[in-house]
Amino acid sequence: MVRKPTSKETARKPNMREAILAAAEELFATNGFNAVSVRDIAQAAGANPGSVTYHFKTKDGLLLEIYRRHCGPMNLRRSELLAAAKRVRDLQDRLEAIVRAYVVPAFTSGSDLAGGGARFTRLRAVMSAEGNEVARKIIAQTFDDTSHAFIDAIHESLPHIPRTDIVWRSHFLLGALYYSLVTPDRVSRLSRGEADGSDAAGAIEQLVQATVAAFQAPALDQAAPARRRPAVTSKA
Amino acid sequence: MVRKPTSKETARKPNMREAILAAAEELFATNGFNAVSVRDIAQAAGANPGSVTYHFKTKDGLLLEIYRRHCGPMNLRRSELLAAAKRVRDLQDRLEAIVRAYVVPAFTSGSDLAGGGARFTRLRAVMSAEGNEVARKIIAQTFDDTSHAFIDAIHESLPHIPRTDIVWRSHFLLGALYYSLVTPDRVSRLSRGEADGSDAAGAIEQLVQATVAAFQAPALDQAAPARRRPAVTSKA
DNA sequence: ATGTGATTTGTACTATCGTACAAAAGATCA
């Protein structure tokens, strides 16, 4: 023991496990689950392929651990922000605060790592699109409670809107949120450089503003029955 | 030539090529590109694996042909509906007609097959999420023109909203649209059976209603500067 | 210094992938 830095929280703690998790998260979020091989992940993490098996047993196990790592903190943060939002007096402000409480944790860090929130949310978006079984199970049993809590809170702010409409609009919100993280470049392209799709703060403001308005739209049933003029059916 | 039914458009034309295209479309749209093997597709189409290679050379070629098959008709239909929508006098009605012109072809049949529009749109959603290269190229050079046309039309209906905001909100619309087709079961689940996420007509009405309201939301810059109270930052 | 448990490495196995290609089968027209 000649002044060895105890290797705890001091100089470098390579911590292969963490490196693998981070690399897998990044690769899965950008390329999908099946397009990324265990060897790809190992290489990106500077690890040996066998090391992945050692720490996570299977590729599914690795994905599972990524979810476990993020779900708790993100839902906790959402709960905190939702509780705070519910205390807002003004009804309009409260609705905006609720939406913000839902959106912000998805874009920003869930716990420690910078941009981790956005990366994990993008991962969820991609897994959802691919119909990943592991993800589907976790999502349903981890996020549905949170989703219901938000839907209920929004419904309380908009009692005249049927719950069904609130559910649909919440669904649209999540879809818009996901898509913003999946292809931010499309926004930059279509705006001809005027907007930056990768700017999280800008995306949040735009999303919150648009979503609040969408929630406040009149309910479907009571939409002025005199002006039904869909103009939908063209000749095939 | 003894009255042979010329095999054109008559009795049965198995047309393996079409069967393979349909099977691939379905499988890609629900499982992603890499999760589906050429053998899976062949089996689902009742064809031989080698037959896929014969008709489409490569797996990428197969995906490419799926896009080629749908892009033209869908964009044509959108153009027709957009042109009709632009002729609507009332500004509010016109905006709704424009949004409808964008949404409806994505949910309904692009040309002949029932439900083909929704299936192809779901395919695009999944490919987009997976960052598929083949899809990315086609999308950018095939759909950006249409997107710009819609953005311009919407901007004309809402001249007081900056184009950047319109772009963002159009982006949210597409994200919501995609997500509705990717996980319709989530709507059914969260609404506790009150809504059916698989009901295309219902989804369209909800999406149009919510989106029109989102487009009509005040612009970001001029959002009453006195009421900035984000209530965002919690104690990490 | 040494023993012990945790981690990393290297390698190998089997399965499946996309694709190629020759042979069989089917269609078409003189």
Next chain:
DNA sequence: TGATCTTTTGTACGATAGTACAAATCACAT
């Protein structure tokens, strides 16, 4: 009917997938 072109079949090849496992290495308390 026989020749020719298109389509389908069957099989095979090299590459790569996920995972297992023994050996090597490391961390560290004694």
